[in-house]
Amino acid sequence: MIIENPTVKGKFVKRINRFLAYVEIDGEVILTHVPNTGRCKELFVPGATVVLEKRESRGRKTLYELEFVYKGSRLISIDSQVPNKVVLDNILRGKIKQFNGYDVIEREKTYENSKFDIRLSKNEEIFYIEVKGVTLENNGVVMFPDAPTERGAKHMLELKKVKESGMRAAVIFLVQMDDVLYFTPNVKTDKKFASALKDAVDAGVEAYAFCCDVKENFVDIKREVEIRF
Template sequence: MFIPFQDQLYETVFIERVNRFILSCKLSSNGEVITVHLPDPGRLKELLVKGNIVYVSYHEVPHRKTKWTAQLVKKRDADRLVSLRSTLPNGLIEEALKQKKLPEFEPYSFVQREFTYGGSRWDFLLENNKAPYLLEVKSVTMEKDGKGYFPDAPTKRGTKHVKHLTKITREGIYKTGILFVCQRSDIDEVRVADWIDLQFAEALGQARETGVDVYARSCYISLEGITLNQPVPVQLT
């Protein structure tokens, strides 16, 4: 499953992170320093290092503070690209679900994206003739020694969602699942970063024990687009 990027990408050199959502970068073409919107609010400490290459897109949108958006980053000592768009996996997974490209969910049919149930909004609603299915997608960008870790910053919202999925699973009306999508190709296993957010780690462990499905997939990122790769295991202990 391949999703092409729609926007032209421009190469820049990362200078600094001004705040949670703003970067300062230098265009490689002419040396101009530009202000760039960062869609991923995570810490990204091992990626946003001075001198790393950041690929950005340009958007002429009225009233927007910056016309540039960070899309991809590449370490100076590696050829691999990593996506900086935390919402990118949702579009990829939507197409994969519609085209039945995910064996994990083969028994289910895609119904809709952003489905509200129980006071929370879930990424996807699936269904078959037995029970509807709520699926939540999480983006993984942090990597250490070939292992992907989530989250890379404390996530009260993520913990709340996982606990809510556990409650829904116990009710027995909906089946539920969490799919970690690794926005890079050098991850062979996903783990929970319990030293960053112990509450999320405990909630996810309880969720799987209760019956919430926990899956993960790797991706390949190029300057042309994103490709969904093979499943990878999720280790919670």
Template sequence: MKFDPCLYPATLIKRYKRFLADIELPNGDITTIHCPNTGAMTGCAEPGFKVWYSLSDNQKRKYPGTFELAQNNQGHLIGINTGRANHLVVEAIKNNKINEFADYQQCKTEVKYGHENSRIDVLLSDDNKPDCYVEIKSTTLLIDNCGYFPDAVTTRGQKHIRELMTLISEGKRAVLFFCVQHSGIKEVKVADFIDEKYGTLLKEAIKAGVEVLCYGCEINENSIEIDNKLNFICD
């Protein structure tokens, strides 16, 4: 996925109120941009980080700039915009970059399903195999070269795992997909030290037959795309 229009560089001053970030432009001006990430963003948005942002021409937006990328002190590039994760996975599926999803005839997004008023991120279907429901999670929390999810307690994420287990009981295929938008992450674990209930549910889901896939991304200031498969470690 190429960034179109192109991104602009800046320096992060601070991220605050979850959805806002103040940045310093190369000419010294200070401006506020939208931060499309509801997580804790631990280690992803520290003051002084080099960042990149996109600009919208939508006149109705209060903040036309959107926080897209950050670079930490180790030089790792991080995808901040969690909304990009679904697009990245769908693009990779259509370009046959994810072997586990090969040969499905149809790919739909944001389809209503389940018993808890949910929408699945991706629904893959084929006449010759069970429907495949894919729940996508953007992963950026880095600790000692390992990625962790979630980075904050997530009741919504817990609901999604319950829904995936129900799908398995109905004879469908269910996949939890960690889209790793952090160049420093080499493997992924569940952050049960942050959300113990999420960790317990995920382990139950794996035993029930829910699949877990992790893929990293190739990231630069011009583009971001699904690149390589990473290991998921379930302790």
């Protein structure tokens, strides 16, 4: 995924709510949109170097979208819309071998009480996929979630139902950074999600993690990452 709009670097100042933060750009403190409602406490620290996308469109309250954060020398994509776009693009291009061979590729399709990010189908075969973006990292180990998520646990339970109904089901953890060791569920933060994920996998739900090649205007899948429970 390439960001076509201009980008600019700044210094993170302060997050004022889930959607807005102050960033210093060329000495001026500017209100910017934060496209991630997660905590991201280890990323949104005063003085952190950030990369913003300039979006000039009617109706926007802010000119800039906060897209990337430098954690030391590590560049991390924080936009929660990016994982779905990147995974879908790679499936459409046939770049993820586990998901090749389907004729119909659809976004945001509902099964019972949950809406999943992607549905693949061919003849009578149906495959539901849920995508989770990962921005939390500690010494090369990446984890999800960074805050308790009832919705995430519900998705795992529903994926289990999909599998038990005879269809294919998978969760993809898209790690929005490079150079990581492995992925693991964040048991300390959300035992319920970690348990629901393990139950789903034990029932046959597929789980994959991929890290990304991340540049200041670019994000794409780089390689598969080991998952450890």
